[in-house]
Amino acid sequence: MRRQRSQPADHGRASRETILDGAFQAFTKGGYRDTAVDDIAAAAEISKGGIYFHFPTKEAIFRELMRTTADKLVGKVESTVAAESDPIARAEVAIRTVLEVFAGHRTMARLFFEAGAGGRGFQAETNVLHDRFANLIQSYLDDAVAQGTIPAIDTRITSVVWFGALDEVVARWLLADRPGRLEDAYPTLRALLLRSVGVTEARIAEVPAPTFPAAFPEQHR
């Protein structure tokens, strides 16, 4: 199968994107270690040599993919958050947005969660990602504390806790046999997190938080 050769106007941009797309698909099922460069090549309909013309190593592809994908997510969060001015409302919207984006892009979630499967050094990569989100959350919490909306607490640990909670909820959803709708977990998650930092019950009840049926399909006990 002869491939259409790219026009010179492409400047190689197109195929770079094509490779990234293929890499996304490939990494998405299988994680880093279980994905061979040949798999990426197949997914992107390009040769291995072609890939190495555009990228120096397999790891470089993965890193770029992670970075740009995270950028998109953070960008999305920051733009939706911009509509709110109250710091607690911002935190709420941030959490909700992450949930919604992942709900709509299960594969993207996979990318983030199977990133770890590249042992040693990728742990560091994941670390940066976690930090990024935790810091985002922490900034909202700090603001909330500063303006007296919530009592003074250790916002560093709190942001870690919030992130961990969010992370785990998404992780379980990803691994569930018959996953429900991820967004359905939001009302409960929101209430738990807001309560945890001492937001008043009145404030928590403010958004009626439609009582969906339990978001988690079944429990294996």
Place this chain on the structure above:
Amino acid sequence: MRRQRSQPADHGRASRETILDGAFQAFTKGGYRDTAVDDIAAAAEISKGGIYFHFPTKEAIFRELMRTTADKLVGKVESTVAAESDPIARAEVAIRTVLEVFAGHRTMARLFFEAGAGGRGFQAETNVLHDRFANLIQSYLDDAVAQGTIPAIDTRITSVVWFGALDEVVARWLLADRPGRLEDAYPTLRALLLRSVGVTEARIAEVPAPTFPAAFPEQHR
């Protein structure tokens, strides 16, 4: 280096344990994928062939290691929990115990957290582990709800959230450049979690929770 041959009385039990010990050491630094069977052999001071006399596959070694280690941890938790009768107190003690055990056995924590680095199928293994602890937590929460100590909430999601929080706190501690004392995070974590399920402030303040200095060394912002 000729090794001491085991006495027949051993029935091979000793060397099985020796291998498991070596595997623990080896897996502990490097995760599953980055640890070669030869590494395990070296750590256990036995030959590769010797290992395959006792275990069918590398994966079998890892699974057994995970299982028995988790057993120990769960056992420890359950025995300390037995001293308490109030379900919320039990949950508190469970969290605290996990923190303390990990604090004292950093390597054990490593084993659990680098388990994921074996892509696909190990995710499932980790899943089981998470389930085990989440279910433990859920049972305490269910009891607390049943006896009216806390309001009725979705204990399934709540247990996932609690576990996620705990998990992330430990993970950050493991990856910190200059980790502080893990137990120091307990007071804050405890307060956050208890508040999240609606335990009264009075009850939360009950244990004076000695205000340690911040448990997290520094923040990279």
Place this chain on the structure above:
DNA sequence: TGTTAGCGACCGACTGGTCGGTCGGTCGGT
């Protein structure tokens, strides 16, 4: 207009190295 040199993009067979697992063999105890 026809010819050709140069080049950027891409191809895919191949290499070097790693690693899980095997297998014929050894050895001490009974």
Place this chain on the structure above:
DNA sequence: ACCGACCGACCGACCAGTCGGTCGCTAACA
């Protein structure tokens, strides 16, 4: 003499990265 425990060289699969090519475009030149 036999057997269970153990040894370690070896096999084969897999895979990241390389390298000598090919192809078609464009620009320079005749």
